[in-house]
Amino acid sequence: MVFTKKDYKSSDVLRLAFEASPVCTVLHALLSVTYAALKTAILALATANFVDTATEILQDVRPQGDIYWPLALLLLTLGVFTTIGAVTQLLCSRINLNLQRKLKPAVVRIHAALDFKHIENAESWELISRVSRDPVKSIMDGFSAFMQLLQIIISVSSVLILIVTQVWWAALVILAFSAPMFGLSLRAGKKTYQAGREAEKFNRRTDYLGEVLTGRDNVDERTIFGYDDEINRKWQEQYKAGRILQLKVTAKSFLITKSSSMIIALTALFVALTLISPVVNGQMTAGMFMGVMGAVFSMIQQLGFQMSRSLESISRTGEYMKDLTAFTQLSEAKDALSEPDVEPIAFESLEFRNVRFQYPSGDRLILDGLSFRLEAGCHYAFVGKNGAGKTTITKLLTGLYTEYEGEILINGKELREYSTSALKALFSVVYQDFAKYYISVKDNILIGDIHTKGKEAQAAHLAGLDETIAELKHGIDTPLGKILEGGQDLSGGQWQRVAIARSLISHAPVKMLDEPTAALDPISESRVYSDFEKVMRGKTTVFISHRLGSTKLADEILVIDDGKIIERGTHDVLMQANGQYAEMFEAQREWYQ
Numbered sequence: 001m002v003f004t005k006k007d008y009k010s011s012d013v014l015r016l017a018f019e020a021s022p023v024c025t026v027l028h029a030l031l032s033v034t035y036a037a038l039k040t041a042i043l044a045l046a047t048a049n050f051v052d053t054a055t056e057i058l059q060d061v062r063p064q065g066d067i068y069w070p071l072a073l074l075l076l077t078l079g080v081f082t083t084i085g086a087v088t089q090l091l092c093s094r095i096n097l098n099l100q101r102k103l104k105p106a107v108v109r110i111h112a113a114l115d116f117k118h119i120e121n122a123e124s125w126e127l128i129s130r131v132s133r134d135p136v137k138s139i140m141d142g143f144s145a146f147m148q149l150l151q152i153i154i155s156v157s158s159v160l161i162l163i164v165t166q167v168w169w170a171a172l173v174i175l176a177f178s179a180p181m182f183g184l185s186l187r188a189g190k191k192t193y194q195a196g197r198e199a200e201k202f203n204r205r206t207d208y209l210g211e212v213l214t215g216r217d218n219v220d221e222r223t224i225f226g227y228d229d230e231i232n233r234k235w236q237e238q239y240k241a242g243r244i245l246q247l248k249v250t251a252k253s254f255l256i257t258k259s260s261s262m263i264i265a266l267t268a269l270f271v272a273l274t275l276i277s278p279v280v281n282g283q284m285t286a287g288m289f290m291g292v293m294g295a296v297f298s299m300i301q302q303l304g305f306q307m308s309r310s311l312e313s314i315s316r317t318g319e320y321m322k323d324l325t326a327f328t329q330l331s332e333a334k335d336a337l338s339e340p341d342v343e344p345i346a347f348e349s350l351e352f353r354n355v356r357f358q359y360p361s362g363d364r365l366i367l368d369g370l371s372f373r374l375e376a377g378c379h380y381a382f383v384g385k386n387g388a389g390k391t392t393i394t395k396l397l398t399g400l401y402t403e404y405e406g407e408i409l410i411n412g413k414e415l416r417e418y419s420t421s422a423l424k425a426l427f428s429v430v431y432q433d434f435a436k437y438y439i440s441v442k443d444n445i446l447i448g449d450i451h452t453k454g455k456e457a458q459a460a461h462l463a464g465l466d467e468t469i470a471e472l473k474h475g476i477d478t479p480l481g482k483i484l485e486g487g488q489d490l491s492g493g494q495w496q497r498v499a500i501a502r503s504l505i506s507h508a509p510v511k512m513l514d515e516p517t518a519a520l521d522p523i524s525e526s527r528v529y530s531d532f533e534k535v536m537r538g539k540t541t542v543f544i545s546h547r548l549g550s551t552k553l554a555d556e557i558l559v560i561d562d563g564k565i566i567e568r569g570t571h572d573v574l575m576q577a578n579g580q581y582a583e584m585f586e587a588q589r590e591w592y593q
């Protein structure tokens with residue numbers, strides 16, 4: 001199942017359910033129609049038959065034995081319809097399961113292919129989380145509402161036909177009073193979804209604060225700072241604001257739909273009163289009166305309560321579909337889902353020529369005329385103040401943002417002309433906030449190159465993980481973190497080495513370390529960098545670090561400030577130049593004296 005870019009309507013839920021589970025959907029529709037068309041009317045006739053026979057037996061007009069057949073018919077009718085109801089519910093669960101299996105991956109696929117700018121933009125991120133929170137529930141709610149509406153229409157029509165045969169005008173009165181309720185229910189559904197959309201902002205905040213209050217990641221700081229009460233208060237504020245917003249709309253829609261349901265109920269009562277006279281005059285049998293009244297009350301239930309609920313739900317589905325339309329139309333990154341090429345291109349050089357770049361949601365240039373050239377086989381270090389634009393360079397290199405001015409040339413060819421799979425194979429980056437996967441050490445490393453199997457032990461060795469792995473219960477197969485059974489946690493430094501092993505196993509000829517060692521003490525950091533440098537001798541590396549002792553090893557250091565290179569050269573050259581680098585280096589040296 002795939003979501004194409006189109007204008008989705010609420011009725012598309014029927015098509016989506018059919019695509020996910022064709023046989024069950026058709027069966028469901030057929031059974032729903034049969035159930036609705038026959039149940040109320042047949043039950044009314046069977047009740048009438050039973051009551052009339054019983055009355056005649058009591059009046060000694062008929063023998064007692066005559067009751068068995070109408071009774072059996074009544075029980076059979078009830079049994080058949082209860083079974084149909086249960087089968088329909090089973091089919092619904094089946095459709096739900098198939099949707100889970102097919103729809104969720106389709107949403108995840110769009111999610112994974114999205115242009116990176118949408119992930120970083122608050123507004124589009126809200127849309128994305130609204131659509132992907134529980135797509136199956138939204139579709140199933142809509143599907144069930146449509147099916148229920150179909151049932152109501154058929155069932156109400158069959159009852160109306162029955163009423164028309166007895167008192168024709170009563171049917172018209174009921175219809176006339178129901179009409180305004182349709183519009184009101186649709187409006188109520190739209191308002192409920194829109195309130196949900198507003199409340200989503202609060203939900204996301206409460207989700208986040210909830211995670212801060214109970215999550216494992218914050219447990220140490222929570223204990224030290226003892227901020228539970230304060231965060232709890234904030235959580236309650238946000239929760240209350242979201243709930244009040246939703247409650248207001250729910251209460252309003254409840255009042256509107258329920259008051260109109262009351263009008264229909266009163267109308268039905270009026271019909272019941274008018275039927276008394278035909279019964280007294282002998283134009284209608286008592287059995288038929290009871291059968292018709294049973295049908296009328298079942299119709300009230302359907303018209304007054306179920307119908308308003310279905311219409312409201314369809315309207316909510318319509319709003320969800322508007323979000324789905326906007327979601328599918330968000331721009332995708334080029335070849336976002338492609339895997340890295342198995343064989344990376346032979347890297348020769350990388351050049352930034354007067355590159356200017358501003359984040360789509362930003363209001364200033366982050367890179368402002370940035371120019372530099374890197375050659376294959378050398379070690380480089382980018383240094384500069386916080387926010388100078390160092391990480392931004394890695395985001396442009398890996399193709400996360402392509403809307404820059406100037407040129408970025410790889411082997412003399414513009415970066416945008418390379419396929420995403422080629423770029424993925426060319427660069428490997430270990431970020432400051434690298435991911436910790438709660439899977440085995442081996443799988444953590446293999447993520448670095450999905451094409452390479454069997455080299456994880458070597459990568460672990462090069463990253464200095466031998467000792468750590470030897471201490472783990474099941475060696476390299478030990479699950480990390482506390483999510484899997486038997487999982488063991490690692491120290492910050494050990495996790496960093498796992499992330500570096502992930503980079504080492506990759507075939508990427510250009511490896512970048514964007515300060516993944518920030519949590520390490522200077523000696524460990526310097527060991528990580530010198531180990532990495534040794535392993536990477538003759539290959540191209542880019543280190544980003546604030547610890548200038550570590551970047552000293554680089555063949556060339558590039559100092560970035562205000563989105564430009566302000567100095568470049570070896571450590572000695574830069575020290576002699578006595579510029580920003582020398583100033584930063586001296587300042588750091590003083591800390592250790």
Ligand SMILES: Nc1ncnc2c1ncn2[C@@H]1O[C@H](COP(=O)(O)OP(=O)(O)OP(=O)(O)O)[C@@H](O)[C@H]1O
Pocket residue numbers: 120359360361362366384385386387388389390391392393
């Ligand atoms: N997605 C984004 N949208 C808007 N602005 C951003 C985004 N990401 C980063 N920035 C801004 O771009 C600037 C450069 O950020 P970048 O992460 O490249 O700096 P850095 O040199 O790596 O900093 P540090 O040394 O602190 O890691 C910062 O001012 C930051 O606020």
